[in-house]
Amino acid sequence: MKNQGCNLSPGTKWLGKWNRNPYRVIKKIGEGATGSVYLVATRAGQAAVKIGENKLSLTSEINVLRHFSKVQGNVLGPSLLDVDDIEISGESYPFFCMEYLNGDSLLSFIQKKGTEWAPVLLVQLLGDLDRLHREGWVFGDLKPDNIIVTGPPFRIRWFDVGGTTKIGRAVKEYTEFYDRGYWGLGDRKAEPSYDLFAAAMILIHCIHQSRFEKPRDNKNPLEFLIKQMNSEPSLRPFKKVLTAALKGKYKDAQLMKKDVMAAIENRSGFERQPVSSPAPNIKKSRRNRTAPPPRKIREKSKSYRVEIVLTASFLFLSSILYLVGQWM
Amino acid sequence: MSGGKIRQILLLTDGCSNQGEDPAAVAAYAYEKGITVNVIGIIDEGAGKDHGMKEVDEISKSGGGVSQVVYASQLSQTVQMVTRQAMTQTLQGVVHNELRHILGEEREMEDLPPEKRGEVMEIVDDLGETVNLEVLILVDTSASMKPKLPMVQEALADLSISLHSRTGKNHFALFLFPGKRKDADKAADWTANINELTGTFQRLTTGGVTPTGPALKTALRYFEKRLGKRSLKAYEARDLPIEESGM
Ligand SMILES: Nc1ncnc2c1ncn2[C@@H]1O[C@H](COP(=O)(O)OP(=O)(O)OP(=O)(O)O)[C@@H](O)[C@H]1O
Ligand SMILES: [Mg+2]
Numbered sequence: 023m024k025n026q027g028c029n030l031s032p033g034t035k036w037l038g039k040w041n042r043n044p045y046r047v048i049k050k051i052g053e054g055a056t057g058s059v060y061l062v063a064t065r066a067g068q069a070a071v072k073i074g075e076n077k078l079s080l081t082s083e084i085n086v087l088r089h090f091s092k093v094q095g096n097v098l099g100p101s102l103l104d105v106d107d108i109e110i111s112g113e114s115y116p117f118f119c120m121e122y123l124n125g126d127s128l129l130s131f132i133q134k135k136g137t138e139w140a141p142v143l144l145v146q147l148l149g150d151l152d153r154l155h156r157e158g159w160v161f162g163d164l165k166p167d168n169i170i171v172t173g174p175p176f177r178i179r180w181f182d183v184g185g186t187t188k189i190g191r192a193v194k195e196y197t198e199f200y201d202r203g204y205w206g207l208g209d210r211k212a213e214p215s216y217d218l219f220a221a222a223m224i225l226i227h228c229i230h231q232s233r234f235e236k237p238r239d240n241k242n243p244l245e246f247l248i249k250q251m252n253s254e255p256s257l258r259p260f261k262k263v264l265t266a267a268l269k270g271k272y273k274d275a276q277l278m279k280k281d282v283m284a285a286i287e288n289r290s291g292f293e294r295q296p297v298s299s300p301a302p303n304i305k306k307s308r309r310n311r312t313a314p315p316p317r318k319i320r321e322k323s324k325s326y327r328v329e330i331v332l333t334a335s336f337l338f339l340s341s342i343l344y345l346v347g348q349w350m
Numbered sequence: 351m352s353g354g355k356i357r358q359i360l361l362l363t364d365g366c367s368n369q370g371e372d373p374a375a376v377a378a379y380a381y382e383k384g385i386t387v388n389v390i391g392i393i394d395e396g397a398g399k400d401h402g403m404k405e406v407d408e409i410s411k412s413g414g415g416v417s418q419v420v421y422a423s424q425l426s427q428t429v430q431m432v433t434r435q436a437m438t439q440t441l442q443g444v445v446h447n448e449l450r451h452i453l454g455e456e457r458e459m460e461d462l463p464p465e466k467r468g469e470v471m472e473i474v475d476d477l478g479e480t481v482n483l484e485v486l487i488l489v490d491t492s493a494s495m496k497p498k499l500p501m502v503q504e505a506l507a508d509l510s511i512s513l514h515s516r517t518g519k520n521h522f523a524l525f526l527f528p529g530k531r532k533d534a535d536k537a538a539d540w541t542a543n544i545n546e547l548t549g550t551f552q553r554l555t556t557g558g559v560t561p562t563g564p565a566l567k568t569a570l571r572y573f574e575k576r577l578g579k580r581s582l583k584a585y586e587a588r589d590l591p592i593e594e595s596g597m
Contacts, residue, residue: 085471088468105464
């Protein structure tokens with residue numbers, strides 16, 4: 023089943039069949055259902071090449087990347103550098119060359135850096151989705167596996183755009199856990215709310231650090247998902263946003279993004295204030311935190327440390343939010 | 351622009367046929383009539399994937415379709431994927447024939463430069479979105495399938511979500527085999543709503559026989575009845591909404 027293309031050893035060189043561009047394999051960096059991905063050296067420096075499993079396998083993905091490459095700014099996916107065929111032992115396989123995204127997968131990044139990153143990255147994701155949707159596309163197969171965090175400065179980027187679908191059509195590629203159809207919470211029509219459902223599931227997954235199974239014969243999957251959220255204290259501030267996204271209430275990513283940002287700010291125990299004067303906020307948040315009796319005993323003993331962490335993350339978040347705001 | 355139609359038989363079974371003619375032969379005949387046959391082989395959790403499933407592969411190959419062998423728990427995603435892939439395969443065949451008319455006998459789609467290949471694929475995608483689809487679902491309900499039927503039911507509901515998200519129209523019919531007295535019984539007539547079909551699984555026949563060949567024949571005959579005397583070669587290019595531009 024697997025072709026030779028899956029196993030080009032480091033140092034292998036080839037010339038594209040049509041465009042005659044030279045490539046040299048540095049190492050293999052990934053393998054998926056549709057092909058294998060290599061880090062390569064090209065005339066213009068390092069890049070990533072994806073070689074198709076069979077003759078037609080990458081065509082849709084390339085079509086999508088082609089459309090994206092006509093869009094200004096190129097944040098909609100890795101930029102497309104070349105499309106060609108490679109000959110391996112007499113057989114020809116399609117490949118394309120794209121920008122190499124150097125970073126950690128979403129889940130391993132969060133594991134390393136802490137779950138407080140998850141909502142911040144979600145804000146970034148929602149900004150990108152908004153732009154994608156405005157271009158008339160829905161990502162479709164949105165999941166942590168298809169998201170990488172590059173940097174610093176840390177920034178999410180997505181790849182594997184093979185499932186990207188024009189708005190109004192049927193989503194063809196999806197992964198059950200992130201698919202609203204699977205959870206009985208909607209159809210597979212490509213519309214912004216389809217991606218927003220997946221985005222909500224990604225946050226739940228990132229903070230849970232694991233995927234859970236859909237129980238068989240479950241009459242009310244929404245209730246089940248809400249229960250999952252409740253079982254995770256750090257998800258509580260986001261319960262309202264996430265529930266709305268799971269129900270398909272958000273018509274566009276911008277609206278959800280606003281609510282996620284509001285939830286981040288509330289969670290940190292501060293009110294909206296100009297970001298330039300964070301000092302008084304900290305005091306206030308400290309007072310607010312100590313005033314009500316702690317919900318759990320365990321929380322109490324840790325509360326001092328929690329405060330420091332909170333203060334630090336607030337300072338950090340406000341600068342991130344500021345940057346994001348500037349950047350938008 | 352409309353009027354293009356794809357016709358498929360989707361066979362779900364967990365074992366080898368043991369009665370009547372060779373199902374692969376019936377499938378080959380169906381294909382000649384413009385109906386592709388796709389097969390999903392369901393195996394028990396823990397069993398090896400290649401266990402007794404040669405027949406599944408043979409039927410789908412002869413029937414111009416797609417097959418997949420899976421555990422019952424993976425049915426949902428598989429059923430919709432197989433149906434999709436088979437559609438794409440059929441449409442690629444159509445577009446391919448069309449291309450030959452334009453480019454001459456020797457050109458295969460794979461021989462086109464990448465850019466042209468992409469354009470062809472977009473046409474296939476467009477067709478897959480808008481084409482009307484008729485699927486006759488044929489479910490093996492012999493004794494060993496009994497515990498798997500709730501999963502089959504769920505998978506069919508899931509298939510309907512996928513297909514109804516398309517722009518094109520869908521029609522489904524359901525046959526169960528072995529039938530009470532015949533090789534297969536019609537459980538539901540052509541309908542746009544798959545959920546109407548799945549209520550019928552309660553009614554079960556038990557028995558050791560699996561007359562897959564004869565059941566396929568019954569399904570094929572029923573399909574033909576629907577087509578009436580009209581052209582059976584509906585899969586040919588002229589019936590499909592193919593744009594001449596862009597090729
Ligand atoms: N531009 C890129 N830069 C760096 N790494 C990449 C890039 N594109 C892909 N990869 C790596 O290669 C792996 C496989 O890529 P991709 O997900 O596109 O393959 P796939 O065949 O579509 O897989 P699947 O469909 O099973 O998810 C990814 O998990 C990722 O680690
Ligand atoms: Mg992937």
